[in-house]
Amino acid sequence: MKPFSVAYTSACHFGVIAAVHLPDDPAPVPDGVLGQLPEVERDHARTLGGYRQVSFVGGRLALHRAIRGLGRRAGPVLPGEGGQPQLPEGVAASISHKRTLAVALAARDTHGSVGVDLEDLGPARMGIADRVLVASERALVDQLPAQRQWTAVLLRFSLKEAIYKALYPYVNRYVGFEEAEVTPLRDCQADVALHLKEGEGPFLVEARYQWMDGHVMSTVRIRSGTPAPE
Ligand SMILES: CC(C)(COP(=O)(O)OP(=O)(O)OC[C@H]1O[C@@H](n2cnc3c(N)ncnc32)[C@H](O)[C@@H]1OP(=O)(O)O)[C@@H](O)C(=O)NCCC(=O)NCCS
The missing domain is CATH 3.90.470.20 (4'-phosphopantetheinyl transferase domain)
Structure with missing residues (x-):
């Protein structure tokens, strides 16, 4: 190349x-x-x-x-x-x-604003899990077979970094990994719940991810507002 x-x-x-x-x-x-x-x-x-x-x-x-x-x-x-x-x-x-x-x-x-994050799939660094995951995320990852746990941690890490980049224009401060809870879904989308400690928002967060050639890429769009009632 x-x-x-x-x-x-x-x-x-x-x-x-x-x-x-x-x-x-x-x-x-x-x-x-x-x-x-x-x-x-x-x-x-x-x-x-x-x-x-x-x-x-x-x-x-x-x-x-x-x-x-x-x-x-x-x-x-x-x-x-x-x-x-x-x-x-x-x-x-x-x-x-x-x-x-x-x-x-x-x-x-x-x-709204957007965020993107790219991560290499390897080498595995399971040591980041304690910093990146909240308890509910950790419980889901722990239920997975050992060989799938690293990519599950990495995906949540990548989604959270993309969330941070999209959120920053609204909050103008460091946002910790514990301030978002992400649940990847099977269709390459993810549910995101924000627990912002300074109470900013509400925000509508849309998150997607894709696995590609040795990487995972997460994309996020955030705007002010609340979801329309169903
Ligand atoms: C800022 C951060 C997300 C960058 O991620 P990274 O994996 O180190 O590096 P990446 O290559 O993916 O991204 C780097 C780019 O992020 C962008 N970036 C850096 N700080 C940013 C911010 N505050 N807001 C938006 N984008 C930012 C920049 O464009 C930078 O590239 P550039 O310096 O060449 O312009 C990361 O270093 C960090 O601080 N993470 C902790 C905060 C976090 O993710 N919290 C999760 C909240 S849910």
């Missing part, structure tokens, strides 16, 4: 997803690649080193590609104080990167 080339751009339930191949190597990003970013983003990238520079650049390339998929263009998108991408008016978007792939999800913000 050519480093920083587009892996795919596709429509998804919440908007447009773009993915960019990353080099598995922390060498400085070549000027020809940096030149594809708006000048202010390029300058920011030059302040970063190693894999952080690589992932920032790949994430921004994916982000601009996804925003163009909406028929929009964005100027420089710099990180805010909480690390969130500071997006142009009218656009909701989110970024995630793992060692060899960066993804971005972009949507018009009329339906």
Whole structure:
């Protein structure tokens, strides 16, 4: 795969997803690649080193590609104080990167904010379960056969990170893993119950996930409101 080339751009339930191949190597990003970013983003990238520079650049390339998929263009998108991408008016978007792939999800913000998270399936790190899962989630995971427990933990971790990214524009604070309870369903959707300790909301949360080629990817859309009565 050519480093920083587009892996795919596709429509998804919440908007447009773009993915960019990353080099598995922390060498400085070549000027020809940096030149594809708006000048202010390029300058920011030059302040970063190693894999952080690589992932920032790949994430921004994916982000601009996804925003163009909406028929929009964005100027420089710099990180805010909480690390969130500071997006142009009218656009909701989110970024995630793992060692060899960066993804971005972009949507018009009329339906709320969005979050995306990508996780590598391995190696298993069951040690994160205590930090990530609330008691009800832990009980469900513990009932699974041992060989399925890691992916069950990882999926909940990924959904919660995507929830965090979509929630941040509304709450502007760190949200702990214990503030959301996620229940993956069989149709690649997930039920989400928020237990926000500062009482923000109510919010409508839609969450989806997909298993792909060594990764799981979660996408989330959040807007203010309560579910319509059935
Ligand atoms: C911020 C966090 C979610 C990033 O996840 P990660 O697995 O470390 O890294 P990813 O590659 O998936 O995502 C990184 C991107 O997240 C985005 N991001 C970082 N902070 C963010 C925030 N506060 N709000 C929205 N997006 C944010 C950025 O775009 C960043 O990429 P960039 O710096 O190149 O722009 C994670 O580090 C974290 O703090 N998690 C704990 C909080 C949490 O998930 N709580 C669960 C609540 S239910």
